[in-house]
Amino acid sequence: MAGTAERVPPHGNSSQFGTERPTTFAAHQPHGDVKPNAGFSLPDRDAEERGETGEGIAEWQRRNGIDPSAHIRIVKIAHMRYQHAELVKITQFLKDFGMHIVKETEDRVWWGGYGTDPYVYYCQKGATKEFLGAAFEVESYKDLGKAAKLPGASQIEEMTDAPGGGYIVTVKDGNGFPVNLIHGQQPVARGEVPGKIIQNYEVDKPRVRRFQRFTPGPAAVHKLGHFGYTVRDFKAQLDFYTRTFNLVPTDFLSAPTEDGKRGEEVVVFLHVDRGEEPVDHHTVFFGAGKTSHVHHASFEVHDFDTQQLGHQWLAKQNYTPVWGVGRHILGSQVFDYWADTSGNMIEHYADGDLVNQDTPIGWGSAADEALAVWGPELPKWFLD
Secondary structure, three states, rough: HHHOOOOOOOOOOOOOOOOOOOOOOOOOOOOOOOOOOOOOOHHHHHHHHHOOOOOOOHHHHHHOOOOOHHHHEEEEEEEEEEEEOOHHEEEEEEEEOOOEEEEOOOOOOOOOOOOOOOOEEEEEOOOOOEEEEEEEEEEEEHHHHHHHOOOOOOOOEEEEOOOOEEEEEEEEEOOOEEEEEEEEOOOOOOOOOOOOOOOOOOOOOOOOOOOOOOOOOOOOOOEEEEEEEOOOOOOHHHHHHHEEEOOOOOOOOOOOOOOOOOOOOOEEEEEEEEOOOOOEEEOOEEOOOOEEEEEEEEEEEOHHHHHHHHHHHHHHHHOOEEEEEEEEOOOOOEEEEEOOOOOOOEEEEEEOOOOOOOOOOOEEEEEHOOOEEEOOOOOOOOOO
8 A cells, every 4th residue: 555655764863963964055166255145035937947938837737738627626735644553652742743632532633733724633543554645625515526436536425523524535646645635624713823023134123122032832833734755656646636636836856967958857846726826835745756655744833933942842852853944945945854753754844935826837956955955964865
């Protein structure tokens, strides 16, 4: 089963934890003066990976023979689903990760954030760990009916025990992973949103007679942002998600070639196409690999300070860090990856990019240095 072959990080702390943490990216300037670093927020079309004439989403779909009218229409990603052999251990980890219990039975737990989703993580007890797929909210009950007609799909079932109720259908993707589609779930009132920290810059200092103070603790989770896979059959996965759903490419990464030309596409970041509505840079990603397994799931937190405090909290509880804290290039998120108590990779992120139908598709190199502009050294096994 593809859904049970997760990558298990090494036991104990990764080699980067407690070291000098060298940066992932370094600009080599052998001649002339070394220039100070710079950061800026630039329009999507001006990003280097989009090129001078970045291809639009509609153009890409036409070129690949994709009919948007045939799509099962996704609204957003809703929650992750896992099975764990030791429910007590994962329960403590998820509390330390910043989630709270919404509902609990002897063998199942539903976990919430402070957003409007009834829950962002579902887990059940089983003999072994198992990936049970992500859940996506779809626009209508009719979309569930379309999904139920796909090969190998389940029947439409009512989620009578789950917080928020609703209906669910489970299908299999191009590499055999479960994909859960839900509709009719009732949202909850948003929890208390943390206040924005006022920043003083060198010539713009609005924070007068106000001091920065923080309290230790977990980084509270707001919502589920994205998840991804490593897959043996990249094309089958790409075809399934882009032809079955309104998921479209934001960025492709290609294998480096000796002549410097664009090579075979080996990684893709997909976002939910909601027209002009801003959406997260990616909701699903996957990369080509020697095995098929879930890579990680990622949950949004408030800001950089929240993330750093959450990192310290998890470290003090002696959990296993994987990679972070750092800043991604594609998606721009500040990231922090950890291994949960079952060996699944899980991420906190903050400050991610938003895109819409007018964002051109980007292409870049799949080299390691394309993953982060700053942060600790990338673990050698991270992309396996």
